[in-house]
Amino acid sequence: MSTTLAAYATSSGEAFQFWVLGTVAVIGALCTVLMKKAMHSALCLAGTMIVLAVFYLANGAYFLGIVQIVVYTGAIMMLFLFIVMLVGVTAADSLKETIKGQRWWAAACGLGFGILLIAGIGQAALTEFNGLGAANSAYGGNVEGLAALIFTKYVFAFEITGALLITAAVGAMVLTHRERTERARTQRELSEQRVREGTHVPPLPAPGVYARHNAVDIAGLLPDGTPAELTVMQTLRKRGQIRDVSTEALADLKALEQRSEERLGRDRDEEEASR
Numbered sequence: 001m002s003t004t005l006a007a008y009a010t011s012s013g014e015a016f017q018f019w020v021l022g023t024v025a026v027i028g029a030l031c032t033v034l035m036k037k038a039m040h041s042a043l044c045l046a047g048t049m050i051v052l053a054v055f056y057l058a059n060g061a062y063f064l065g066i067v068q069i070v071v072y073t074g075a076i077m078m079l080f081l082f083i084v085m086l087v088g089v090t091a092a093d094s095l096k097e098t099i100k101g102q103r104w105w106a107a108a109c110g111l112g113f114g115i116l117l118i119a120g121i122g123q124a125a126l127t128e129f130n131g132l133g134a135a136n137s138a139y140g141g142n143v144e145g146l147a148a149l150i151f152t153k154y155v156f157a158f159e160i161t162g163a164l165l166i167t168a169a170v171g172a173m174v175l176t177h178r179e180r181t182e183r184a185r186t187q188r189e190l191s192e193q194r195v196r197e198g199t200h201v202p203p204l205p206a207p208g209v210y211a212r213h214n215a216v217d218i219a220g221l222l223p224d225g226t227p228a229e230l231t232v233m234q235t236l237r238k239r240g241q242i243r244d245v246s247t248e249a250l251a252d253l254k255a256l257e258q259r260s261e262e263r264l265g266r267d268r269d270e271e272e273a274s275r
Helices: 002-008 012-034 038-058 062-087 091-095 102-126 132-138 142-153 155-176 187-197 234-239 247-274
Strands: none
Touching: 012 038, 038 062, 062 142, 062 155, 132 142, 142 155
């Protein structure tokens, strides 16, 4: 009897874990919907999936926890991030509605999913499940039983899911592939072209040269302290994702030049005095 009561009791550690991780999961889910950039939404969704995996592991569902991390977080979400990074989705694209009324349809689907979720939780809380031990012991364990169902009764659904993931990967490669109609020029040919044109004969400077940071979205500084646009790739310039060099960096550069001039002046005076 005590064992039965212990199964339905919640310890203080479990309650603390639930409220802390549950809050993180809800915040991640809200950020997934409210974030303007697709990359940030995908990262928030990945964090929510990891929290759900921790819940599965804490309740003894080790197989579901590992599947949640490996399949959903590690495969599907990373595939989504891979597609976003290759195809490129800006904030302007995410705010543009290409389907009329999609927000109303999304709200209706969310409401329906919420009703189903509440009904499922209520059913699980009020109903006793019988036969779970017999189902797990029929094939020698829970994992073995799931494997038997996946590769026998639900084998076609499992194969269709795998084909869908493969199709998504192939679609990502098709979207990012550009058919080359001419032979790729070698480095020697490119350097000769730069010499003939007389513009940018040496390679372009790296991002952040003479600046406080060397990030790819920070323009380098010219000797006079002004930003050099050529140090940042054209894609970031068109997206407007270039971070301006702070006034502190320009002030430090001017102070350094002033100290150098003062030092050179003192050295020159010392040389003249020694003569």
